[in-house]
Amino acid sequence: RLFERNVLIEGCSVSGITLNNTYKGQDADSYSDGDLFYAMEQSFSHAFIGNMVNVSKKADTYDKYTVELRNNKVDKQADGVATGYFTDEYMGWRASNFTAGYISTAKLIVDGVVKDRWTELKRFVALLKDGGNVNVWYHYDLTKIPETSGEIPIEKPTVIDFKRAVTLTVGKQQIVNKKELTVKGIGKMTASDYIFMNEQGATLTVEGGT
Structure with missing residues (x-):
């Protein structure tokens, strides 16, 4: 190291x-x-x-x-x-x-x-777009590069599970919940505006974090 x-x-x-x-x-x-x-x-x-x-x-x-x-x-x-x-x-x-x-x-x-220093950030965004259970072990700032700062539609049941006390930073209205989104764990999320956009008929559940 x-x-x-x-x-x-x-x-x-x-x-x-x-x-x-x-x-x-x-x-x-x-x-x-x-x-x-x-x-x-x-x-x-x-x-x-x-x-x-x-x-x-x-x-x-x-x-x-x-x-x-x-x-x-x-x-x-x-x-x-x-x-x-x-x-x-x-x-x-x-x-x-x-x-x-x-x-x-x-x-x-x-x-x-x-070597690409944003490899892990891109992998994380891809997981969010795919849906399912997405574990958060690290600090992530999705606003850092154009490839990760665009809209992320949640179109399948998705769980964002903070495994550590880390921070997930997202852009203005970047995560758009169109289906079912659950956030849980001990971490926190920050954004320049709304952390989530929750469309009509979508379900947002926050079980922990700040």
Whole structure:
């Protein structure tokens, strides 16, 4: 991990690793409330060469500091091993403006490619649009980029479940409830105007949070 500094990881090679255990979906139930994606991300997809760069509280970190992975190699260890979406060929990286406590990231470059620091934000918005149970583990600000700041129609029964005391920030009248929306948990939501638009005939239930 790093905070506010420049880092270069170059010419490393890893091979001959033996895996004693692989990810089982049911393992998530014991410590992440059955959230399989969160469990895999936290405990099962750590790479053998990589870095975590979203551990800064300073908003200008992205413009000041660069983390670069260059010409590193990780031999394939096993078939069918689950990895997260922060992993390229067993090369691990995380560069996102989110996370509880440290929400800013340095710029991450892997073999000349600048990684998208808004990957997690885009994934979260896609989940909202798909409906169903949407867990909130991190701080999210949907107003940060055009791809996530547009209207989000709730057209299927949807539950926004705050798993931590984090904040979800939305734009003016951004979440439009057209069906059935439930908000619960210990987090909070903020907006520049109405947090929700509730259309006629739609059901909005708030069971917790602020």
